[in-house]
Amino acid sequence: MPATLLVVGEVADGRLARLSAEIASFAVGLAAAGGGAVVGLIVDAAPDLAAQEFAAYLPRVVSVASGAVADGVWAPHAAAEARRLVDEGVTHVLASVTNDGRDVAGLLCGGLGWGILANASAASWDGDAIVVEATVLAGKAIARSTVDAPNAIVTVRAGAAEAMELAKSGAIETRVPVGVPAVPAAAVLDRVAEAGAEVSLEEAKVVVVGGRGVAGPEGFGLVDELAALLGGVTGASRAAVDAGWIPYARQIGQTGKVVRPALYLSLGVSGAMQHRAGMQGSQNIVAVNRDPDAPIAEIADLFVIGDLFEVGPALAAELRARRGG
Amino acid sequence: MRILVMTKPVPDPAANAERLGANLRLDRAASPTVVNGNDEYGLEAALQLVQAHGGEVAILTMAPATGVETMRKALAMGAMSGVLVADDALAGADIPTTIRVLAAAAATQAWDLLIGGLDTSDGAGGVVTAGVAARLGLPLLSAAARIEPDPAARRVRVQRLSAKGHDLLEAPMPAVISATQALGTPRYPTLKGIMAARTRQITMLTLADLGADMLPIGGQWPSRVLGVLPPPSRAAGRTVTGDPAAQAREIADYLADQRII
Ligand SMILES: Cc1cc2nc3c(=O)[nH]c(=O)nc-3n(C[C@H](O)[C@H](O)[C@H](O)COP(=O)(O)OP(=O)(O)OC[C@H]3O[C@@H](n4cnc5c(N)ncnc54)[C@H](O)[C@@H]3O)c2cc1C
Ligand SMILES: Nc1ncnc2c1ncn2[C@@H]1O[C@H](COP(=O)(O)O)[C@@H](O)[C@H]1O
Numbered sequence: 151m152p153a154t155l156l157v158v159g160e161v162a163d164g165r166l167a168r169l170s171a172e173i174a175s176f177a178v179g180l181a182a183a184g185g186g187a188v189v190g191l192i193v194d195a196a197p198d199l200a201a202q203e204f205a206a207y208l209p210r211v212v213s214v215a216s217g218a219v220a221d222g223v224w225a226p227h228a229a230a231e232a233r234r235l236v237d238e239g240v241t242h243v244l245a246s247v248t249n250d251g252r253d254v255a256g257l258l259c260g261g262l263g264w265g266i267l268a269n270a271s272a273a274s275w276d277g278d279a280i281v282v283e284a285t286v287l288a289g290k291a292i293a294r295s296t297v298d299a300p301n302a303i304v305t306v307r308a309g310a311a312e313a314m315e316l317a318k319s320g321a322i323e324t325r326v327p328v329g330v331p332a333v334p335a336a337a338v339l340d341r342v343a344e345a346g347a348e349v350s351l352e353e354a355k356v357v358v359v360g361g362r363g364v365a366g367p368e369g370f371g372l373v374d375e376l377a378a379l380l381g382g383v384t385g386a387s388r389a390a391v392d393a394g395w396i397p398y399a400r401q402i403g404q405t406g407k408v409v410r411p412a413l414y415l416s417l418g419v420s421g422a423m424q425h426r427a428g429m430q431g432s433q434n435i436v437a438v439n440r441d442p443d444a445p446i447a448e449i450a451d452l453f454v455i456g457d458l459f460e461v462g463p464a465l466a467a468e469l470r471a472r473r474g475g
Numbered sequence: 476m477r478i479l480v481m482t483k484p485v486p487d488p489a490a491n492a493e494r495l496g497a498n499l500r501l502d503r504a505a506s507p508t509v510v511n512g513n514d515e516y517g518l519e520a521a522l523q524l525v526q527a528h529g530g531e532v533a534i535l536t537m538a539p540a541t542g543v544e545t546m547r548k549a550l551a552m553g554a555m556s557g558v559l560v561a562d563d564a565l566a567g568a569d570i571p572t573t574i575r576v577l578a579a580a581a582a583t584q585a586w587d588l589l590i591g592g593l594d595t596s597d598g599a600g601g602v603v604t605a606g607v608a609a610r611l612g613l614p615l616l617s618a619a620a621r622i623e624p625d626p627a628a629r630r631v632r633v634q635r636l637s638a639k640g641h642d643l644l645e646a647p648m649p650a651v652i653s654a655t656q657a658l659g660t661p662r663y664p665t666l667k668g669i670m671a672a673r674t675r676q677i678t679m680l681t682l683a684d685l686g687a688d689m690l691p692i693g694g695q696w697p698s699r700v701l702g703v704l705p706p707p708s709r710a711a712g713r714t715v716t717g718d719p720a721a722q723a724r725e726i727a728d729y730l731a732d733q734r735i736i
Binding site (some may be wrong): 336449 | 512574578594596597599601604605606607610613615617620632638639642644645656660695702703704707709714715716720722729
């Protein structure tokens with residue numbers, strides 16, 4: 151039986167998340183390789199715009215206007231809508247590697263008992279069975295895994311595919327909500343914005359990262375300055391986050407964000423495996439470190455040996471001079 | 476209040492202790508085992524909650540019988556008892572099976588909160604806690620940065636990490652929570668804790684005790700690893716030495732070449 155892939159889309163401030171567009175194109179490519187169909191799902195209080203945006207990448211989008219997600223958590227409702235589509239013949243569910251996407255994948259797995267392939271960065275078919283590649287053990291290896299079954303749930307990482315609009319936008323089908331969430335949905339009493347937390351590290355073209363070497367919250371002034379000069383965003387190692395110098399939302403690595411910018415520039419980061427897991431896909435890696443043996447040298451395109459408190463200000467001055475000239 | 480924390484033994488991710496064998500598979504025998512990092516954050520939060528509200532913390536693990544050793548580390552932090560589901564038939568169990576086993580085992584215990592990790596350092600699926608909530612039909616409060624129960628009202632509030640900061644969630648207890656690093660640094664076991672852990676009860680359960688039919692037909696899990704490849708290698712880069720101003724020029728030249736500035 152040919153596969154029908156479901157892409158569970160995510161919405162931020164009424165717009166389609168960029169990762170969802172990538173996963174849509176990932177699924178379209180996979181369906182083309184195996185001769186199957188693809189459908190997208192948008193569940194939101196006001197889904198219209200995001201559904202339209204999703205349909206630019208997908209031949210068919212199911213759009214559910216769910217008032218319940220305005221003041222309740224999203225995943226149990228999204229999982230219930232996905233479950234309805236499974237009952238109508240979806241064979242594979244693709245969700246994002248985000249907190250929401252993993253919640254949906256887990257809720258569906260608990261309900262359906264389907265196998266899960268997590269953190270996919272590539273996928274193909276072996277007959278009916280889907281085969282995915284995923285980085286494991288903080289980047290030490292890439293595993294190819296499969297589920298010997300005609301059904302599976304796959305979570306997909308950022309950067310697995312480039313988002314590509316179709317020649318013609320897909321059809322949008324609006325539906326009323328199933329109404330019964332996969333589990334009782336917790337109430338959302340408040341959505342709190344925190345200073346320094348709202349950054350789209352994953353989408354930044356330039357990421358400037360401070361590690362333990364910046365030696366305190368003041369050290370991030372230099373990191374922020376370079377980020378501003380380069381039109382980038384500030385990130386951090388876990389050592390800097392654990393020290394309380396910068397919010398957890400800025401952490402890059404295995405337990406933080408995964409970034410793949412055009413430029414990753416770090417100051418005083420050693421380059422531990424768990425940190426690399428979040429940045430080794432960057433196009434260009436420039437690292438400033440005073441220790442010639444720091445492990446980040448193994449993956450840096452440019453490894454600058456020196457004191458960050460000297461090299462950093464010199465670089466800021468140089469960038470400013472070139473910008474002015 | 477009773478809190479049950481799901482603790483998975485994982486190869487120690489620190490100091491590169493996750494040894495890969497010749498075939499690039501994880502050599503678990505050669506890797507010292509610790510409690511998964513996010514589970515420790517959850518355990519620490521649980522211990523602080525029972526200090527504040529009264530009650531007791533227990534732990535739940537599915538692992539081979541040697542998992543007892545890792546569980547002692549969690550007991551040494553202050554958990555009072557443990558449940559270990561150990562069964563030869565579970566070797567290599569896949570994620571849906573792990574979810575079913577943990578949910579069935581959790582259901583044998585009395586608790587107000589069930590806390591798991593957001594994800595694991597060895598598998599990093601990040602789906603088991605949500606899966607267990609689905610099996611149990613309980614509210615899921617995921618990606619917790621703070622947990623505030625109100626035992627009298629039988630409700631719990633959780634600050635859930637969001638892209639912008641956090642969402643404040645509320646649900647009735649019992650509920651299922653997934654723990655993150657943002658909950659705060661776990662305590663080190665004291666010598667007294669380590670001594671006390673030796674005598675704390677770990678109840679061993681087998682699949683037969685759980686009474687559920689969880690084994691795959693033909694004895695083989697449908698999910699399997701086909702092969703493991705080394706990560707793509709990056710071409711060796713250039714080292715930049717000299718005085719800071721010259722280094723800054725060299726960095727800027729490189730960025731200009733790469734059309735970043
Ligand atoms: C389960 C687990 C998950 C983890 N997840 C993550 C994660 O998501 N992200 C993450 O980053 N880490 C993670 N870690 C931690 C990781 O192993 C490292 O401990 C951490 O990345 C180290 O941060 P760092 O490089 O800033 O600090 P350090 O390793 O202490 O390195 C500091 C570097 O700064 C250099 N330096 C100091 N002063 C100067 C100066 N004046 N000028 C120039 N250079 C200087 C030093 O030479 C050194 O190389 C995780 C660990 C575990 C066990
Ligand atoms: N074998 C296990 N024993 C106990 N808890 C587990 C086990 N596997 C997963 N968990 C729990 O589920 C969480 C998420 O795991 P995972 O989805 O595998 O990343 C972990 O942090 C644990 O709390």
